[in-house]
Amino acid sequence: MAPNGYKAKVPWPAYAALVISLIAVSVAIGSWVRPPSATSTASTSTAPAYTDRQITDAKAKVCAAFANVHQAVRSNFARDHGDDPNQQLLVAVTGQQALLAGSVHLQTTLSEQPAAPAELATAVRKLVDVFQSLTVDYLNGHGSPEVDPSLRAGDEATLTIQSICK
Structure with a gap:
């Protein structure tokens, strides 16, 4: 209480100013802590450019790996x-x-x-999916006709890879 029985009154505009300043500080802190959104960054996410030499080398390595794996699978089956x-x-x-x-x-x-060329990478990924699916099917005791669609998909991917790797 103020001296001489005087009660100090705070006018409502002062309360309003205090609330507004607290909101402004909260928004400022929130925007400072929050990471920027993907749309606010001006990044151009394009695929990296590779030289012809890099593409040729990558294709050769992927094709060599395929040939090695193909031989191993064929000889084991x-x-x-x-x-x-x-x-x-x-x-x-x-x-x-x-x-x-x-x-x-x-x-x-x-x-x-x-x-590696996109077409080759897509065909190899397809073959990888088929190999993994067949492994699980065989472990579950499935045989023909259950695995026949996977075998056909594997043959198709193999032919695609072989035509690219010529």
Whole structure:
């Protein structure tokens, strides 16, 4: 209380000014702390340009990896299954390993070669997807006719890659 019984009154415009200044400070702090939105940055995100040499080298490396994986898968699935259940299981497991290791190798090679032509990269990714899908299907005990669509998709991707890698 003020001296002599005088009660100090704060006029309402002072309260309004205080509230407005608090809101302004809050907005300023909020905008300072918040990261800028993607639309406010003027970045041009274009694909990097590669030289003809980089594209040729990347294509050669991806094609070499494909040839290596293709040979491994073919030779493992061409093994004699025989009549012995242990041999049949061994052949099945090595075939699945070839698919899985092949898909990982192709993925790794493709990620290390960003200059690979887009058409080749798309076909390799498709083949990787097929290999992984087949591995899971085989592990689940699926055979023909369940895996036939995947096998056809794999053949299609393989033919595309082979035509690009000529």
